[in-house]
Amino acid sequence: MTLVEAAPAPARERRRMAVPKWALNVISVVIGLGVWWGLSLSGLDIPAPPVVLSRAIDLIEDGTLGGDVLASLRRVLAGFLLGVVAAVPIGFLMGWYPPVRALIEPWIQFFRTIPPLALIPLAIVLMGIEETPKIFVIFLASFLSCVIATLQGVVNVDRTLINAARVLSARDHTIFARVVIPASSPFILVGMRIGLGSSWATLVAAELIAAQQGLGYRMQAAQLYYDLPTIFVGLISIGVLGLIMDRLLLLAERRLTSWQETR
Known part of the structure; x- marks a missing residue:
């Protein structure tokens, strides 16, 4: 050896x-x-990096980039958080109660095959051109990613743990709180990270809906004038913001699942 x-x-x-x-x-x-x-x-x-950096400085100094970042962050956070809040309880119900899963899962799978962007025309017709349709499209992208991860987390809970809790006379709500939620939390957090990525990926198309501010809107306006530096500033801004938010979720995942064995 x-x-x-x-x-x-x-x-x-x-x-x-x-x-x-x-x-x-x-x-x-x-x-x-x-x-x-x-x-x-x-x-x-x-454009070369110095050209893009110079354009970014100009956009920061005149307040354009700050306003666009805030507008996009507001939409992404609203859609993402609403998606998570809706997806987690529905995923738990689907995983814990087979009849609920049988009723809801076909619809979840049906909407998963439809890109959220394809619903933009319908969202405009039903919800108008204000903030609601933009947030709805982002919400849908986040929700569909997170609900599947939550469902998978509940389904994958070791049945031995559940049976052991029942042997100790634990009631369903205790099993759910002490066994199912902790055991499925890694899946939920991974689903949240995927949902966050989907939310940012949907942002640019969502800001097609009569937006006046936002990184996606700014990139689409720059496209009309072949303003490549502004497009690159928008791309880098989305990438950096998405990366920061993903790292924060990863940090939360490590703290909340520190009990897990890691390789």
Whole structure:
């Protein structure tokens, strides 16, 4: 047996991660910027990073970028949170009660096959052109991702744990609170992360609905004038905001599921 094989797992892990994770992240960002700059210098019709940075500074100074970020964040957070609040209890009911699952699941699967963007014309007709249809489309994207994850989390709860709780005379509400919810929480949090990504992915199309502010609206307006730097500013802003929100959810996931064994 070699020394590497004999070393305990944490020691091997530390040896493999000789370079800190944050340093690898910085290296990755630098490489990405280098590739982007190289592509712009190679003749492709894309703006170089300094041009995009200059445009971002202009948009920040005149308040345009701040207003667009706030408008988009407001829509994404409203749609995402409403989707999660609706999806979690419905997912629990579907997973815990087979008759409820049989009644609701066909409709969930039916709407999952319809892209939320395809519902934009219907949303405009039924809800007008104010904020409601924009938030509804984002809500639907978040809801469908989160409800399936919650359902899967409840279905995957180890039956041994439930049976052991019943042997100890635990009632259904106690089993649900002490066994089902903790055991399914990792699935719910993953579903929330997927739903958050779907919400941001739907944002640009949602802001087609008579928006006057927002990152998606600004990118679509810039497209008319072939304003590539503004489009890149919008893309990067959406990516950065989405990444920050995803990291916050990941941090919450680690804290709430610290009892789990990890590899």
